[in-house]
Every structure is written in C-alpha cells, then in structure tokens.
Amino acid sequence: MGQKTSLYQKHLDAGAKMVDFAGWDMPINYGSQIEEHNVVRNQAGIFDVSHMTVVDVSGPDAQNFLRYLLSNDVAKLDEIGRALYSGMLNETGGVVDDLIVYRMSFGYRVVVNCATRDKDLEWIGAHSKGFNAKIEEQPQLAILAVHGPEAIQKVCSILDDARSAATAELKNFRGFESRAWFIARTGYTGEKGVELILPNEEAPDVWDKLMEVDVKPVGLGARDTLRLEAGMNLYGHDMDESISPVAANMEQTISWQPQDRDFIGRAAVTAHKAAQLAGNLPILTGLVLEQRGVLREGQKVLCENGEGVITSGSFSPTLKHSIALARIPINSGACQVDIRGALTDVRIVKPNFVRFGKKVFE
C-alpha cells in the first residue's frame, strides 16, 4: 500500500485504475486514456497532482539562496504570484530536478517532482547552509490541475466571487494567494488552465463541485501524452542528473545574465553550451512518425553523424500518429528509428507538437 492523496476515495469512486507511482497510489486512467486526453484538448479535465512536493522558502536570504540554487533567475519574478520554470543543477551541470517556482507574499513556493522528493529536500537543505532561509515542505497541501479550453470558465463557476474574479483575470504563468489557497495559470498540458494549491481537507469538496460542472477526471496516463504533445520534458526520462539542460531542450531555463550571478552548475553548462556550438553535444528534438507504428522510449535513433535515443515516445491521440522526444547528434538531417528491428524513417521537428488543441510543427 502506498501513500494516498486526499482524493484517493474520489478516484476509486470515479472508477480509476490505480497504480504505484513513486510510492503513491495514483490513478493511471478512469477507463480510456485517449478519451481523457481528448477531454483536456476539447473541454476540461482535472488531474490530482497532490503527490508532487511543495516546498516554501522564506526568510531574508530566500531570494539569494534560490538565485544560487536554480539555473533560472528568480530575480525575474518582479511581482508576487509570478511563476518561473527552472532546472536545479548539480556541479557537473546535470539536472537534479526540474521545477516551478512562484513568488509569494512570504517568499517563494517551489513545486518539485514526487519521485525526486527525498533527494531534492536533501539537496536543497545541504545547499542552504550559510543562507538565512527557512525551507519548509507543505505536505498539508493538495494540488488540483484543471486544464482544457473550458477549464478556467468552469473553475470560476465554482469559486466564491472574489476568487472567481481574480482567476478570470489571471495571465499565463501568474497566480494569486487567497487565504490558504494559491491559484496559478500553470500546467503541463499545452492547454489553458489553472493549478489550485489548497489544503488537503478542502480538496474533495472542490473535486465534487468540478465534477458537477462536468469537468472530467484525467489520469497520469493522459497527463503523459498531453505533456509529450506539448513538448514538455519528463524528469527521469528526457533528462536526469547525467544530462545537461543544454542537451535537454532546457536552455531557456538557464539565465545567463547577469554574468556575475553564481548558480550551481554555471561553469559546467557554460562549457556544455560551447561544446554544443562546436557540434560535440547532442540536442533534444522532436520526432514524428506519420505511418503506422509507435515510437517508444529507449529505441535507438540512427542519424548520419551518429546514434541517438528516444527519451519519450507515444501515440499522439490529437495527431493520430506517433511522436517522440529524442536526444540525437546536433545538425542531424535524416534519421531512422529501430522499431522492434525495423529501421523506420522519421521526421525531425521542433520539440513542440500540439498547443491549444492544434498541431504546431511544420
């Protein structure tokens, strides 16, 4: 038996197939993963992502600490509620984890992956020495992600007037605090929507209210195909501690300016960038297979100037063919994937396949 979120019983009531996910009993689907995927692309779906780890950072040195800990620069968060996607790197420039950090009234809120919780907390704690910063995990908080073209309107319909008005006004990557709640326009699907971070004991009631306005439950299976279509990385698959963000399509999460900001891994990723420009470091790119067959993680990619590997692959329910993220030699033209022994031509595209329900690559 694993750990349970405050919505465990709601998942069972909704007919979920439960699986172990990094020690948590989580819903993989509630019947059909493809139907759940399509609900998020076309209407509105809700994910319970309460297994993710929320860590609040406060105190006089909170900003300086995070500017040292993270590759992206929290100094860019010029208003309370703004969000930033960042890597947390080790000294060799590998990715310890990827995360979202929000600026809050009390300091910062960091949301890290569930599977990496223990090592992240240890890492954050160990590197906070010498900073006057308080680091507190918030296990009493649930996270509900509601996404899809109808999501914001549906969420607003179940909130009190003040929260509803503030939610309707939110711009992308911005949030607001409301008593013990935090509501933000962030997510992992490539659709509009919000994440509601709220006390565990309030989550079941919010879940019920969203069900009443026809928001459908969506499992971790569809969450994976949605994020893959959106070209978003999954930790432990598309990158890990041995992979540079430069080789994981995460260069936008490195804030090179100001040059005097010292963050963990800076020297290493600076060297990685130079190596990539010289053609010596691979890139993470998108692959498309328009014929039959499904690209899968671990399949070998054969390119003119070397070999690569698929880091995430699946059938795209929106496009109705297979897509993948793959790490391949830079400047590769044509390439082939070894699908169960058959060398199959695939197309290299930008690693972003679907946004707001529509195909986005050429």
Place this chain on the structure above:
Amino acid sequence: MSTYPDNLKYAATHEWVRLEEDGTATVGISNHAQDALGDIVFVELPEVGATIHAKDEVAVVESVKAASDVYSPVSGEIIETNGLLEDAPETVNSVPYDDGWFYKIQISDELELDELMDADAYSDHCEDD
C-alpha cells in the same frame, strides 16, 4: 460482455480461439489482455495465406502504453484477417470477443485445441497473473 466466454479456448499468452462449425477457427486477444494493454492504436495482422505454427508471433498490438506480440494459439493457414482493425483498432478494447477478432485460420491440427485452457482455467490463470 462476459469476461471469459465459455465457448472459447484460451492460451496462457492471452489469445482466444473459437472453433467454428465449418472447421475453421477465429482468433483474438482476451478481455484481460486488452484491459492490461489499455487503448489500442495499431494492430499489425498476418498475411492471408501465411502458414503458421502454434506459438508463432503472428501479430503485434500497439497500445498507447506498450507494444505486445500476439502468439497464434493454433497452427494452420491464415484465411482471413479483420480489416476493421485497420481503421478502428479500438474495437479490440470495446468488443474483444466479437468484432475485435484478429484472424481466421484453417487449423491443421485440432488436437492443439485440447492443450488450451477452458474459461474456468483461464480465469484462474488471469487471477494469478
């Protein structure tokens, strides 16, 4: 839909076979198999006319989650494949014992059917799975 229809025989690898009145047999994958695979997106079927042996890899099922080989429960010659699965592979999820069949085969050795499980034995097998 019954999970384990009585009129079928089952292989340990989760294929079913139904002996028809004309002596041919129809083959598909079980409800247990489709449920474990999740949403099926492609089915690769054998060539009509191919001669196959029991336990040969004869088809491939690709779901969102995984690719899985299908082994023929019986030997013989493929006489027909289910063209519906080309455009509507999800039929295997919704009606695995009906319109979700894979192929029809002229069986060369009816005794092979005796080596397969009946519904009760297969039900026990799935519970142990």
